[in-house]
Amino acid sequence: MATAPTTAQRRAPTGVSCPGKVFLAGGYLVLDRAHQGFVVATPSRFFTVVDERHAGEAGAAAERDRFAIEVVSPQFDDGRWRYEARRVDGEWTVDEDKSQGSASNSFVHLSVRAALQVASALNPSASFRPLAVTIVGSNDFYSQSRTDTPIPFAPLHCTIRDVHKTGLGSSAAMVTSLTSALVLHWTAAPDDASTASEHGRLPNPDAATVELLHNLAQYVHSLAQGKVGSGFDVSTAIYGSQTYRRFAVECLGDLLSPNSSRESTITGADLLAALSPSSNPAWASSSTAGSVSSFALPPNTLLLLADVDAGSNTPSMVGKVLAWKRAEPSDAERVWRELGESNARLRDTFAALASAAEEDREAYEGEVRRLAGLPASEWTTSSTPFPNAVNDILTIRNHIRYMGSASGVPIEPPEQTRLLDACSALPGVVGAGVPGAGGYDAIWVLCLAPPSPSSSSSSSSSSSAAPAPTAPSTGVEALLRSYTAMSVGPLSRTAWAQGGTVEGDKGLLRERLDEVEGLKEAVERGRRV
Known part of the structure; x- marks a missing residue:
């Protein structure tokens, strides 16, 4: 993984999408590592776009030890959260700004905090700018009228608590796209996109980075839920359609202590050491590591x-x-x-x-x-x-x-x-x-x-x-x-x-805003609210 430079060079927006899932076979059994689950990735995806705010929007240039992060989900009436990231004694913490009266969202808050800890541990001397982050999900993640064709990422006219979901794994896809987009934005070289073609998706990270992003998303999703689930939904969000064998709880070690979801005493270095496959042997050992292998629907x-x-x-x-x-x-x-x-x-x-x-x-x-x-x-x-x-x-x-x-x-x-x-x-x-x-x-x-x-x-x-x-x-x-x-x-x-299609089997992808129908407009809607 390329590490972020120490200069305050403004980056281009970072876009990441992750698919939903259909757990075709293996329900309940997948909780036991002796059995496998068979999962199909859906074309429906969650998208996260991370952009750096202009100095005028932020009120001042980025401070070395303090910056603001605003996360918007424009599909929801209450989809706006503001955070202040502060570095104290070399460690980053993320505080929620409740002055606007928005409801707390542990999935978003924990995603931002853990992603910042991992990114700063990868490069402790990196500089950070205020961020504007937009999260949207394909319409089919949510129950809504099917009699017409809604615009992409249509407003749902309800709160997050009241929305009816369709079971495609929205929380896992959201957490995975959000944590991955933040880490990639903070750690990829500023000219990373310039080496790619002008159209289509950007190249995905290398395999080691993808594995780290998987482990990070598994950690955050487990922390937000208060337990370690089977993890197949996060794995599908990263790797796409697959035959899945779950990872053992031991992989996360002491990361899920009772106080972890509140004010964490885990340092960024601790978190990176626990989640990095090269540092934590549990992620590689056959007795504890999960596994992913091919699974696909038949052609035609x-x-x-x-x-x-x-x-x-x-x-x-x-x-x-x-x-x-x-x-x-x-x-x-x-x-x-x-x-x-x-x-x-x-x-x-x-x-x-x-x-x-x-x-x-x-x-x-x-x-x-x-x-x-x-x-x-x-x-x-x-x-x-x-x-x-x-x-x-x-x-x-x-x-x-x-x-x-x-x-x-x-x-x-x-x-x-x-x-x-x-x-x-x-x-x-x-x-x-x-x-x-x-x-x-x-x-x-x-x-x-x-x-x-x-x-x-x-x-x-x-x-x-x-x-x-x-x-x-x-x-x-x-x-x-x-x-x-x-x-x-x-x-x-x-x-x-x-x-029988490779495209339908894909997991995490790096996206261009202009290449995804309705994504740029959804981002602009969020900024107008």
């Missing part, structure tokens, strides 16, 4: 997401499942083992489909076109592994329902079962499920996405015998919009994850 598939406007208490659900696991260890271990095996089979089936597409793209696409017009119950004669994927998903759902019944937790409640079954019966649908911990928050639907005949050099005999069927996604959308047994609606197409 689409993962549709739907918002169920009911809501579930995920921490309460997790607590009850773990209590059942302790009370009935034999039965629980059997279910967890069989569910883990089913999850792994789905991963392997997806990999086999990707291999089939690579080996003979024409035959694969022709079979996708044929299956797209049939319900999955009629796929038994397919030459591809798609019928295996259908069975894998159904087996996983069976295990999840048993776990829910045994623990008294509505992981896939009956109302959701009826909705998932209705979606799964449509032509071209591979399967459907409840993401993550389940409950009433959301559903996912995986359907085929056949290419148009013109997109292939030729058509196979299996696809030329009949006209191209209606896209399966159209049927799924229509069902979700007309469904009356629950309040459910599909997220916009911009939130759908497309199989």
Whole structure:
């Protein structure tokens, strides 16, 4: 990582985005390091833009040991926080300015404080300027009217406390983009952007820096939540779609002491030593370190997401499942083992489909076109592994329902079962499920996405015998919009994850404001308020 110079040279704005997530398989099991989770990164992203304020805006030139930081989230009525960073005896602290009456936000406050500590530890003699920071999330992170097309990063006309989320991992994506943008702004060389092309995204940091940013975001997110979760949502925000094995609590050592979320006694050097993979062996040891490996949806598939406007208490659900696991260890271990095996089979089936597409793209696409017009119950004669994927998903759902019944937790409640079954019966649908911990928050639907005949050099005999069927996604959308047994609606197409694409699998990215639709305008809205 390049360290910040000691001069007070003004930097260009720094933009960082991180994706949301859909936890396709591995809910509950991922809490145990013996099991893995399978996560898809969404096109929906959280963006943080860090800019240095002009001297006139700040009231004075930056002081060596004191500067102001204003963070704005213009989508919310109460999304504005002001902080004063002070260096006392060589250590930075960040105090909240409550004179404007804004509500406190521990996720934002702890992100700013920890990022400053890490950046200053990387270069203790660095100079800092007053900052204006803007945070916005793609519209599909939040429940809102789907009858029209809102502007990008649309105002939600409510407070943060009152907003309804869609379960894409907004807090993890926000914390990761905010901490990463701040650290990169303070530590990257001022001319870092000048070596890149004039268009498109800027080059990402090197692997060691990305790993440090991951560990920092895991620390802040755990601190703000008051516990160490599984960490898959932060990992997805950094690395994108993945097979995930959680890190051990030992990696964070004493960083989560009872007083850490208040006035921290942890120095910047302590924090950097604990989070740096080169200094803390726990982040590298096979007995404690987490792991990330490849996971992707098959080519010519689409993962549709739907918002169920009911809501579930995920921490309460997790607590009850773990209590059942302790009370009935034999039965629980059997279910967890069989569910883990089913999850792994789905991963392997997806990999086999990707291999089939690579080996003979024409035959694969022709079979996708044929299956797209049939319900999955009629796929038994397919030459591809798609019928295996259908069975894998159904087996996983069976295990999840048993776990829910045994623990008294509505992981896939009956109302959701009826909705998932209705979606799964449509032509071209591979399967459907409840993401993550389940409950009433959301559903996912995986359907085929056949290419148009013109997109292939030729058509196979299996696809030329009949006209191209209606896209399966159209049927799924229509069902979700007309469904009356629950309040459910599909997220916009911009939130759908497309199989077989590298772009859809990406994690943290460095962005240019002008290259992201609506981002520059959102930043300007925040500054006008």
